[in-house]
Amino acid sequence: MGFVRSKFLVKLMALAAVMVLVMVEGNMGMELCNMDENGIRACRPYVTQPNPMEDPSEECCGALTKADLQCLCGYRNSFLLPSLGIDPALALALPKKCGLTPPTDC
Numbered sequence: 613m614g615f616v617r618s619k620f621l622v623k624l625m626a627l628a629a630v631m632v633l634v635m636v637e638g639n640m641g642m643e644l645c646n647m648d649e650n651g652i653r654a655c656r657p658y659v660t661q662p663n664p665m666e667d668p669s670e671e672c673c674g675a676l677t678k679a680d681l682q683c684l685c686g687y688r689n690s691f692l693l694p695s696l697g698i699d700p701a702l703a704l705a706l707p708k709k710c711g712l713t714p715p716t717d718c
Contacts, residue, residue, distance in 0.1 A: 645683035651675025652696075658709075659702040673710035681707055685718035 642649045655672040657665045668676075684703065687693050693700045707714045 645680040645687075647675050647679045647684075651679070655703075655706060656698070658706055659698045661699050661702075664699070664702050668706060668709050672706070673712075676707055676710050676712060681712065681718070682715045685715050688718065 642652055644652060647655075651672070652675075654669060654675055658668045658672060688700050688704055690700075693703060704714065704718060
């Protein structure tokens with residue numbers, strides 16, 4: 613009985629977090645680790661499955677140059693990126709494709 617309740621609470625908390633993200637995104641626009649909504653949108657085709665584009669655009673790479681890569685690395689095991697439709701493995705590979713040096717511990 614406790615396991616079922618715990619599982620329900622985890623799902624409820626995840627749903628609440630996604631709802632908060634949707635409300636924030638709708639009201640203020642999305643920003644993640646110094647990437648604004650336009651930068652995230654520019655990079656989305658390169659970090660979403662099932663058919664990600666291979667070579668990132670100049671607009672995407674420009675947004676990544678302004679991003680806090682260490683901060684982005686912190687989301688690699690988070691539910692946030694998948695909840696936004698972003699594949700964490702593809703996202704972590706993107707800075708290198710843009711000629712940027714990713715954090716060493718990422």
